[in-house]
Amino acid sequence: MPTLGQNQYGKAEVRVVRVLRDGATHHVRDLNVSVALSGAMEDVHRSGSNAAVLTTDTAKNTVFAFAREHGIASPEAFAALLARHFVASQPTIHRARIRVQEYAWDRIPTPGEGAHSFVRAGRETRTAQITHDATGDAPEWETLSGVTGLTVMNTTDSEFHGYLRDRYTTLPETRDRILATDVTAVWRHGAATPPDADPAADWDAAWASARDHVLGAFARTYSYSLQQTLFRMGSQVIENLPGVDEIRLSLPNKHHFVVDLEPFGMKNEGPDGAVYFAADRPYGLIEATVLREGAPARIPADLTNL
Numbered sequence: 001m002p003t004l005g006q007n008q009y010g011k012a013e014v015r016v017v018r019v020l021r022d023g024a025t026h027h028v029r030d031l032n033v034s035v036a037l038s039g040a041m042e043d044v045h046r047s048g049s050n051a052a053v054l055t056t057d058t059a060k061n062t063v064f065a066f067a068r069e070h071g072i073a074s075p076e077a078f079a080a081l082l083a084r085h086f087v088a089s090q091p092t093i094h095r096a097r098i099r100v101q102e103y104a105w106d107r108i109p110t111p112g113e114g115a116h117s118f119v120r121a122g123r124e125t126r127t128a129q130i131t132h133d134a135t136g137d138a139p140e141w142e143t144l145s146g147v148t149g150l151t152v153m154n155t156t157d158s159e160f161h162g163y164l165r166d167r168y169t170t171l172p173e174t175r176d177r178i179l180a181t182d183v184t185a186v187w188r189h190g191a192a193t194p195p196d197a198d199p200a201a202d203w204d205a206a207w208a209s210a211r212d213h214v215l216g217a218f219a220r221t222y223s224y225s226l227q228q229t230l231f232r233m234g235s236q237v238i239e240n241l242p243g244v245d246e247i248r249l250s251l252p253n254k255h256h257f258v259v260d261l262e263p264f265g266m267k268n269e270g271p272d273g274a275v276y277f278a279a280d281r282p283y284g285l286i287e288a289t290v291l292r293e294g295a296p297a298r299i300p301a302d303l304t305n306l
């Protein structure tokens with residue numbers, strides 16, 4: 001008889017917006033929450049008995065009810081609260097993985113009027129994934145934070161040369177190029193304590209600090225490859241955030257090619273700059289994990305769904 005392998009179920013992409021009113025000043029948290037539950041689910045797959053199943057509809061309702069009742073202190077703390085609830089409240093549920101994407105809103109300045117107008121801040125998305133596992137087969141808590149869609153560019157201080165050559169190599173060496181990428185990064189917090197345990201822990205500040213170090217390393221590294229820049233970005237986070245044990249970065253190399261303007265009698269490039277063609281595909285894809293010495297590597301190689 002076939003056996004049932006890894007399985008999980010839940011509600012994906014629950015879009016919840018929490019508005020907190022502080023008089024005329026409003027605060028918003030805009031999340032996309034995905035719940036994945038696992039446990040004693042043999043029967044529902046084999047016999048059609050739903051007795052062990054907390055419905056995905058209930059999972060969705062719980063997200064909304066928790067946002068109302070507990071508020072959203074941070075993506076990490078909110079996800080931990082949900083994960084703890086699903087595992088603690090249902091004997092058939094042994095593991096909960098909560099993924100959160102947060103969309104940032106900036107205030108539209110309206111001096112002297114109410115502070116309730118916002119503009120979406122770019123394409124950047126904050127991410128978090130909390131896994132609470134009561135099976136004993138995995139760490140009881142795992143906390144990942146991250147960012148996607150963080151688009152950055154250096155218009156100089158990037159060279160690329162000295163690489164392998166074979167009969168198919170045509171790439172010209174460059175001593176000065178544009179280096180641009182859309183950063184996807186996921187970092188793992190080493191602490192065994194869940195993010196909702198300490199109300200004083202500032203997860204927003206920790207996230208902002210990691211982001212700042214990623215950006216600072218990108219801007220300050222004189223780069224001989226995107227690989228070298230990636231390692232500096234990861235190292236800065238590991239060196240400056242003592243709670244972070246591991247970070248994985250996925251960096252598309254958004255190629256910018258100097259346009260050949262010779263046919264028009266123009267010299268493109270010089271001390272006054274140049275015109276580039278921004279190619280959208282194909283792109284180089286540079287990915288690596290940077291670890292604190294001795295820390296285990298737990299972040300999956302493929303970050304696309306995190």
Ligand SMILES: O=c1[nH]c(=O)c2[nH]c(=O)[nH]c2[nH]1
Nearest residue numbers: 160171224225226227253284
């Ligand atoms: O920073 C780079 N790393 C590479 O591995 C690579 N390969 C390539 O064609 N261009 C680049 N740039």
